Amino acid sequence: xxxxxxxxxxxxxxxxxxxxxxxxxxxxxxxxxxxxxxxxxxxxxxxxxxxxxxxxxxxxxxxxxxxxxxxxxxxxxxxxxxxxxxxxxxxxxxxxxxxxxxxxxxxxxxxxxxxxxxxxxxxxxxxxxxxxxxxx
Numbered sequence: 001x002x003x004x005x006x007x008x009x010x011x012x013x014x015x016x017x018x019x020x021x022x023x024x025x026x027x028x029x030x031x032x033x034x035x036x037x038x039x040x041x042x043x044x045x046x047x048x049x050x051x052x053x054x055x056x057x058x059x060x061x062x063x064x065x066x067x068x069x070x071x072x073x074x075x076x077x078x079x080x081x082x083x084x085x086x087x088x089x090x091x092x093x094x095x096x097x098x099x100x101x102x103x104x105x106x107x108x109x110x111x112x113x114x115x116x117x118x119x120x121x122x123x124x125x126x127x128x129x130x131x132x133x134x135x136x
Contacts, residue, residue: 003111004083005093005104007123010116013105015081019055022048035085038065042072049078055105058086067099074100090118 004011019033022040033053040056048054054073056066070082084096085105096104106114 001108002105003108005106005119006102007097009120009123010111015053017053019053033081033083036066036069038063038069040069042069045069045073045076045078048073049076051078051080053081053083054078055083055085056101058084058088061087061089061092067095070096070100090114090122093119093122 002013004013015033017031017033019035021035022037022044025032025034030050031052033055034048034051036048036054036056038057038059056069058066066084070084073082078100081103082101083103083105084101087110088096088104088106093104104119
């Protein structure tokens with residue numbers, strides 16, 4: 001079972017409606033969450049602004065395209081729940097939050113290798129923003 005990471009630590013899944021890949025989502029489905037691949041074209045994002053939940057896949061911790069998608073969605077006005085999903089490391093949590101994600105979903109195996117304390121150490125993501133410190 002996967003683990004949800006928020007600023008308060010680990011939590012169980014609380015999204016009851018499941019997820020569908022963007023290509024398989026019926027036009028009239030307003031309840032399901034939508035899974036986005038990291039190579040989702042930016043021009044496809046405007047059609048997703050009314051979705052209640054979007055989950056962006058991170059197939060590798062070295063693949064940062066999901067951070068860009070999150071930032072573009074927030075800049076376009078997306079106000080729904082935005083989740084990063086996949087291989088995200090505790091060290092990347094602050095970046096995930098700053099780019100617009102509300103939470104991160106990781107595997108139980110990753111949660112065992114990177115315990116809750118490591119994630120909560122980065123929960124004060126606003127305090128560790130070097131760009132904000134430079135702007136001063």
